[in-house]
Amino acid sequence: MAHTLRDWLLGQLVAMAAVGALTGAGLWLIGVPQALALGIVAGLLDFIPNVGPILASVPGILVAASAGTTQAFYALALYVAVQTAENNLITPIVQQRAVDLPPALTMVALLVMGLLGGVLGLLLAVPLVAVLTVAVRMAYIEDVLGDREP
Numbered sequence: 001m002a003h004t005l006r007d008w009l010l011g012q013l014v015a016m017a018a019v020g021a022l023t024g025a026g027l028w029l030i031g032v033p034q035a036l037a038l039g040i041v042a043g044l045l046d047f048i049p050n051v052g053p054i055l056a057s058v059p060g061i062l063v064a065a066s067a068g069t070t071q072a073f074y075a076l077a078l079y080v081a082v083q084t085a086e087n088n089l090i091t092p093i094v095q096q097r098a099v100d101l102p103p104a105l106t107m108v109a110l111l112v113m114g115l116l117g118g119v120l121g122l123l124l125a126v127p128l129v130a131v132l133t134v135a136v137r138m139a140y141i142e143d144v145l146g147d148r149e150p
Helices: 002-029 035-045 052-067 069-098 103-144
Strands: none
Touching: 002 035, 002 052, 002 069, 002 103, 035 052, 052 069, 069 103
16 A cells, blocks of 8 residues: 555656646746746645646736736636646546556545545545555455456
8 A cells, every 4th residue: 555655646746747847838938937936836736636726827827917918818828728738648647657546436536535525635535545446456356356466
C-alpha cells in the first residue's frame, strides 16, 4: 500500500509540474507579467481537485487584466485549455501508469467522497481508492482466489 501511495504522489507531482509549466509558458507567451510565479501557483494549487485550478486562475486573470482586457481573455482561455488538457490527457495517462486505477473508478470516488466529505473528501478520494484497490487485490484476489498478478 505504501508503494501505491508513493506512486500516486509521484504521478500527482508530475501532473502538477506539467500544469505549472504549461500555464507559466502560456502566460509568458501572451505577455502577462509574473508568468513564472503564476505558473508555480497554478502547479501547486492543482493538487486540490476541482477547486485548486479555479483558485489558481483568479490571480492569473487579474494580473492579465492589469495588462489589458485582451490579455485577460487570453489568460482565461489558457487556464481553461490547460485544465482541459490536464483533466482529459495528462492526469489520466500519468495516474494510470503510476497507480493503475481505472478512470471511471476515480471519477466515482471523487463524486462520492466529494459529496460525503467536501473538500477533504476530494483530497483523499484518489489515494483512498488506490489503497482500497490494493487491499482488495491482496485480501481477496490473491489470498482467496489464489490468483497472483505479475
